[in-house]
Amino acid sequence: MFKRILQLLYPEVCFACSNTLLDSEGLLCTRCRLELPRPGLFLPRPNWLSLKFDGWLEYQDVHCFFLFSKGGRVQHLMHQIKYKGAQDLGRFLGIWCGAELNKYNWPDEYELILPIPMHQQRIQERGYNQAICIAEGIALSTHLPILSGGIERIKNSQTLIHQNRQERFHVLEDVYQVSDSSSFLGKHVLIVDDTLTTGATMLTLGQKIKAAGARQVSFLALAALQ
Numbered sequence: 001m002f003k004r005i006l007q008l009l010y011p012e013v014c015f016a017c018s019n020t021l022l023d024s025e026g027l028l029c030t031r032c033r034l035e036l037p038r039p040g041l042f043l044p045r046p047n048w049l050s051l052k053f054d055g056w057l058e059y060q061d062v063h064c065f066f067l068f069s070k071g072g073r074v075q076h077l078m079h080q081i082k083y084k085g086a087q088d089l090g091r092f093l094g095i096w097c098g099a100e101l102n103k104y105n106w107p108d109e110y111e112l113i114l115p116i117p118m119h120q121q122r123i124q125e126r127g128y129n130q131a132i133c134i135a136e137g138i139a140l141s142t143h144l145p146i147l148s149g150g151i152e153r154i155k156n157s158q159t160l161i162h163q164n165r166q167e168r169f170h171v172l173e174d175v176y177q178v179s180d181s182s183s184f185l186g187k188h189v190l191i192v193d194d195t196l197t198t199g200a201t202m203l204t205l206g207q208k209i210k211a212a213g214a215r216q217v218s219f220l221a222l223a224a225l226q
């Protein structure tokens with residue numbers, strides 16, 4: 001009853017389209033669940049996403065769960081996860097994404113999930129690392145362990161938003177440091193981030209952990225810009 005009154009006064013809205021949610025809906029309205037653009041996982045290569053990675057590094061797979069478009073619903077969604085404290089939404093979408101991964105024939109492929117590390121100062125400002133929230137959701141569905149510790153972001157930087165691909169690689173040079181490689185030595189690591197624009201962040205970290213002894217790397221972004 002109290003929940004009903006609260007809902008009348010402060011209706012819960014969909015994180016993607018901001019329309020009022022029905023009692024039976026949570027976080028996302030049914031329409032958005034059905035309509036948010038999802039390109040599918042394990043797309044045959046080469047494809048628009050793999051072209052951002054091919055030739056830079058030996059890797060196995062690159063996936064994105066949603067297609068990101070400027071001003072679109074996915075951008076709104078990602079904004080909530082990243083800047084508005086919607087950690088539960090990140091976990092929920094991670095669970096969904098992990099459940100989709102489970103539908104493919106991929107057992108024995110990935111052994112560890114590595115959320116892109118965030119600089120300590122940024123964590124203090126934001127209060128959380130959204131890549132970890134997403135990774136936690138994926139781990140819940142897939143039962144893969146999350147790699148924590150041993151890899152840090154040691155240099156902070158300005159937002160990458162206004163930089164082109166080349167500038168991003170330059171900014172990201174030496175930002176990650178491996179202090180202990182024992183937990184991923186010889187393993188196939190699935191690197192997870194919230195958004196993928198040029199791929200520079202994922203590639204930089206992928207190169208780093210491969211050089212430090214990871215057997216293989218794959219990449220998964222919750223959303224990617226086509």
Ligand SMILES: O=P(O)(O)OC[C@H]1O[C@H](OP(=O)(O)OP(=O)(O)O)[C@H](O)[C@@H]1O
Nearest residue numbers: 158159160161195196197198199200201
């Ligand atoms: O594929 P890329 O071109 O590497 O871009 C993707 C990266 O950019 C964003 O981080 P950023 O450091 O810009 O975070 P901010 O916007 O919060 O500063 C995002 O969280 C990804 O980590």
Ligand SMILES: NC(=O)CC[C@H](N)C(=O)O
Nearest residue numbers: 117118119122153156157
């Ligand atoms: N400086 C950083 O650690 C940036 C990390 C991360 N991409 C973010 O969301 O902000």
